[in-house]
Amino acid sequence: MRNFNSILIANRGEIAVRVIKTAKSLGYRTIAVYSEADAAALHVRIADEAMLIGPAPVQQSYLDMTKILAAAKETGAEAIHPGYGFLSENADFARACEDAGIVFIGPSAEAIDLMGNKAAAKRRMIAADVPCVPGYEDHDQSDGTLVAAAKDIGFPIMVKAAAGGGGRGMRLVHEEKNLVDALASARSEALNAFGSEELILEKAIIEPRHVEVQVFADNHGNVVHLGERDCSVQRRHQKVVEEAPCPVMTPELREKMGSAAVEAARSINYRGAGTVEFLLDAGNNFYFLEMNTRLQVEHPVTEMVTGNDLVSLQIQVAQGEPLGIEQQDVKLNGHAIEVRLYAEDTAQDFLPCTGKITTWQAADGDGVRFDAGIDSGQDISPFYDPMIAKVIAHGESREIARHRLIEALKNTVIFGLTTNRGFLIDILNEETFAKGEATTAFIGDLFDGERLAAKIPDQIEMAMAAVLLYQVERERAKSAAIFVTEQLMDWSSGGELLTRYVFPAAEDQIDVTVAPKREGGYNVMVGEAALVIEVLERSENRALLTVDGSRKRVHYEALSEGVLEFTDGGKTLRFINEIAFPEATASAAGSGQVTAPMHGTLLEVFVKAGDTVDVGTRLAVLEAMKMQHDIQAEVAGVVQNVIATAASQVSIDDLLFEIEVPE
Structure with a gap:
């Protein structure tokens, strides 16, 4: 060095x-x-x-x-x-x-080589007596050999890309009849993501916890662990929430897992920061999963409970200096929880979103940390991972950390781009998570399509949005007008001035009228409901209102004429006054025109002109933000035109297919 x-x-x-x-x-x-x-x-x-x-x-x-x-x-x-x-x-x-x-x-090339391949890493860990999940990790990759191995292991089976991670190239197979198709799709995804088709098989440990141990080693023979992180809250094998320490950890179990992780690192002469990942079952049996030879996304929770700056330690070790830490020096203080803020639409099967972040203001708060690489006015492109920030909270107890994190998410201002913020708040509020009982099955079990569907605004939210839109439009009108007084802005010769808004809500359109009161505030009608709203404070993106005397603090942004984004308690809604866009409200549903949902690369096209398709027929596979997405027919009919071609780049809203719908 x-x-x-x-x-x-x-x-x-x-x-x-x-x-x-x-x-x-x-x-x-x-x-x-x-x-x-x-x-x-x-x-x-x-x-x-x-x-x-x-x-x-x-x-x-x-x-x-x-x-x-x-x-x-x-x-x-x-x-x-x-x-x-x-x-x-x-x-x-x-x-x-x-x-x-x-x-x-970082570590040596030799360590990266060895641990970067799941098959080779698992063989090395077995030799080092580190507990491993029963499976197949040999060189013969033929379907016949893999099917035979799966039968020996027993279903359910987890198929994994040997060279990768992050859930790509991974398939859970419950029955033998589905294995060959799962092998083919896993190979394809693995080859595109990692340049290697090699797979391993593992016995599926049902509903385990995903617990990882942070290790650190220097060039002087010192290897320590810095405690564990629980990363069980996952969606499609990708981590969503991480915390330290693990809610069910005991001192005895920590010592065993920590010792196994240290031995794993020591057996390959490791250097620097690394993470040894384990599956932990309900009986506190743990199994080696993989070793990540780098800094982890979730490293901030370890920093917050140990007081160590892991990047600083990386630099220190790379300079050839000793760690300066012995195992007995590592103390865990309090609890920390991290969530990953993604640009994605949870109501559209977590579809990655692109566009401009019009406003970004991270919340302040005790024990709260934001790791973000974004700013107001920044474009989020389709070329990279959709994670835009991490929000971390630390507290003397897990419950304090959880509450601080919820409030930080609620009080963060982000507009212009759809994110998973509301989903994260729902996770943190869920009783199973609050009790520390979440396993890798948590999201799949509790968050179905109905729960993930787009949030429908209620009457109070519609009323507040209408008043805020009214005030913004009123100010814009004042700035463009000459000789207009406050009184003339709010009143006509006929008396009270009514301003009408029409907001879509599910399958309906809701009429909302706003009428300023002479003594201040507004009478608002939402359908048949009457509400009185006062605006006590309002800045560019924040407002304090009362609704029938009850105070509400909200964030908002008037994106364009007739369009307002609005956040109340972390619930983000977009209001479009359909009166302002009479032509834009005409529905195109059922037209048979299939467009690209985002920027990306078309990997495969499955239909040709003349083919008959049903609703849900797989038309193509789009790769975007490192993930593969099926494009399916939303109508039944005959394919008339195929504009899409495999291996081509497409942009959001590009026309891909035209389907003729029978009358």
């Missing part, structure tokens, strides 16, 4: 911002890299220097190690921090850094 004074961060978004902040606080010169899509991104603005490395697609920018190394050479960077994702677990990149005389802030 050699000393260094400058660090290039080979990543983007919130992790790049987080690494840059720590590195700068330690006195290092920081260099950001960015794609054309990220030219105005926060990590670019806060770094000491920044280098453009290519177009938006990751293969031409953040995954191009040649361009990363060229940027390091041009800027004189002496070390590279890979963050997580992208090149962080690429052994060839770690070797290339070493060959170029650049310090790679």
Whole structure:
């Protein structure tokens, strides 16, 4: 190892911002890299220097190690921090850094190689006597061999991509008859995501907890663990909520799991930050799952309960210094919970969303931390993971941390883009989670389509939205008018001035009228319901109102004429005054025109002109934000035109298919 004074961060978004902040606080010169899509991104603005490395697609920018190394050479960077994702677990990149005389802030290439392949890692852990899930991890990848192995293991079976993670290339198979199809789809997804079709099989542990142990090792033989994190709240094998410590952990179990994790790291001469992941069953039996040879997304909860800055420790170890921590020094203080804020529409099967964040204001609060790489006015592109921020709360107890996190989510202002904030609040409020009883089955069991459906505004929310729209429109009218007084703005020669709004709600349209009162406030009719609303305070994005005397503090944004986004207690709604958009309200449903739901790449097209399709027929597979999405027919009929072609890039709302609907 050699000393260094400058660090290039080979990543983007919130992790790049987080690494840059720590590195700068330690006195290092920081260099950001960015794609054309990220030219105005926060990590670019806060770094000491920044280098453009290519177009938006990751293969031409953040995954191009040649361009990363060229940027390091041009800027004189002496070390590279890979963050997580992208090149962080690429052994060839770690070797290339070493060959170029650049310090790679991470483990050795050999450790990355070994633990980056689930099959090889599992074989090594079995040799090291680390408890492992029964399964198949050998080299023969033929369907016949895998089917035979699955029969020996016993169903249900988990099919996993050997080279990957994050839920990609993973399938749960309950019956033998579904295994061959699951192998084919897992191989396809694994090849696209990781460049390898290799699979492993594991006995499915039903409804376990997903518990991981943070390990740290230096070059002087010191290996410690920094406690565990419970990451059981997952959707499609992707983590949504993480916490430290695990709610059901005991000192004895922590010692056993921690010792197994330390032994796993020691057996491969590990260096730096790593995470050993386990499945924990109801009987407190634990099984090795995989080892992540990098910083984890959820590392902040460990930082908050141990008081250690893990990025600072990474840099310290990369400099060749000893950890300075022994196992007896590690103390867990209180509880921390983290949620991942995604740009996605939970009502549309968690479809990733793109667009502009018009307003972003992170909430303040005791024990609350935001790790974010976004800002107001920033575009969220389709080229990267939809996670836009992490919100973390710490407290003396788990319950305090949970309440602080809920309030932080409610009081954060984010407009212009659909997010999963309401879903996160619902998770944290759910009794099963509050009791610390959530397993990996939690979301699937409790959040069905009905619960995830788009929220319908109630009468009070409609009334408040109408009043806020009225005030915004009134101010705009005043700024454009000459010789208009306050009185004339609110009153006509006939007396009280009524302003009408029509808001869609489920299958209905709701009439709302707003009438200013002479003594202040507004009489509002929502259908047949009469409400009195006063606006006590109102700034650009926040308002304090009373509804029939009851106070309500809300966030809002008037996006354009007749359109208002509105958040009440974390519930985000969009109100469109249909009077302002008479033509736009005509429904296109049933037209037979199938458009792209987002930007992405069409991997496969399954139909041709002349084919007959039913509602739900699979038309194509779209890959966007590192995930695959089925495009299905919403009407029954005959395919008249196929514009979509496999391996082509498409943009949101591009026409893909035309289906003729029988009369």
